[in-house]
Amino acid sequence: MTVHMELSHDNHDVTGPVRAPLPTVRRLPAYLGLLRKYAVEGALTISSASIAAELGLEPIQVRKDLQITGLSGQPGVGFSVEALIDAIELFLGWDNATDAFIVGAGNLGSALAGYDGFALYGLNIVALFDNDPAKVGTEIHGRPVFHIDRLIDLAWRMHVHLGILAVSSTAAQQAADLMADAGLQAVWNFTPVQLKMTDGIIVEKVDLAASLAVLSNRLATAIKDKRGVHNADE
Amino acid sequence: MTVHMELSHDNHDVTGPVRAPLPTVRRLPAYLGLLRKYAVEGALTISSASIAAELGLEPIQVRKDLQITGLSGQPGVGFSVEALIDAIELFLGWDNATDAFIVGAGNLGSALAGYDGFALYGLNIVALFDNDPAKVGTEIHGRPVFHIDRLIDLAWRMHVHLGILAVSSTAAQQAADLMADAGLQAVWNFTPVQLKMTDGIIVEKVDLAASLAVLSNRLATAIKDKRGVHNADE
DNA sequence: TAGATTGTTAATCGATTAACAATC
């Protein structure tokens, strides 16, 4: 007879941590948003079927996804809304706010500084950086703008590990290198530039071009299809 | 003996068009950007191996991806830079500029109106819409701001089919419904809201939360790992 | 107990990668 040890949340072995599937991680914020809505409405539990129905997914996919948080549901009942919120927040590191710098105080940087939704994602913008003397010393959406030369100093002093890159394409790589020198561990890249970074620095790109490509291709196909139907009709 | 008809770019059959793999479509803009750089430098041909090396991909993946454009390379030589640019632009519908409206002239909408990179993606912002009387009648980055009530009228008159949604979360669904009423065929959704749209309207979401989730999870893991090493060392 | 819902195990699906013959 064999005894099976229970190894729930067994997220690493000798060779290193087992990476969570990326599509799953990307869906977690949608779950979290829905769960928060349910929590406000006073719901105590929720089933994978209801989550799936609201988000247009399959119940089995919801259950598979939620497993990576390590939380178990109760057969016949569902998942505890509160426990699930906590588990997802913990998994994403959104249980405590993460301080972040915005590098580049132009149109996009300013807009991001003014985006109040970041609080829901555990993100706290503490300052912006720019090389424009006209901007340095001012405040944007209540956050101070410092000269880019002060990035290294202030990153160390304020223990900031995350930088949001929102400069022009031409300045992107140089600014990213400076962020690396400042000891930032992660760069959220809003520029269209494919950054070349030293290993160990986490880079996540908000790829507008990729997103627009999907939209454009579908639109081009839809218009082509419509023309095709037209021709067939006439 | 069987004669095989050549059916390159055979993208649809009786049951409808074969969808191009989404990951492939998302990588096309990166190829396009690199190819344009090569074109400026005067290169006539490029091999899948060089493209792969520059973008950190596998040569075979590059060749597979490029096949959906319908363009063939030349064995022993590579791909024509110019022909490949044209093929990708055509596939994405970026060969002719697409006019677009921005709905929401707040921080984000204004920033998007000022983003000059869109020209490279075949996108032409022609106007913004808002319900704030203080903004209506002004110009943002050279584009007129109209009252949201004029959306339906102007969309028809100007033959605009694409709308960029950049309003607040609370206004998102209502604005999206209006865009549908205005006959827009596609919505590029910059809000965190999961829109409920009638079938046939293309919606592509720029999912900041999903992107940040990937970053946060990696950052949380990295920090946890570091702590683990520390403990083991001490 | 009966009904609801979970988590596991296996099957399917789609994307990536490997091997290599075909071609310039």
Next chain:
DNA sequence: TAGATTGTTAATCGATTAACAATC
């Protein structure tokens, strides 16, 4: 011809989905 590189066919990999026993 020899070297380089493509496109095809098959193998692998990872994510999604299906079936169902286990559990509340």
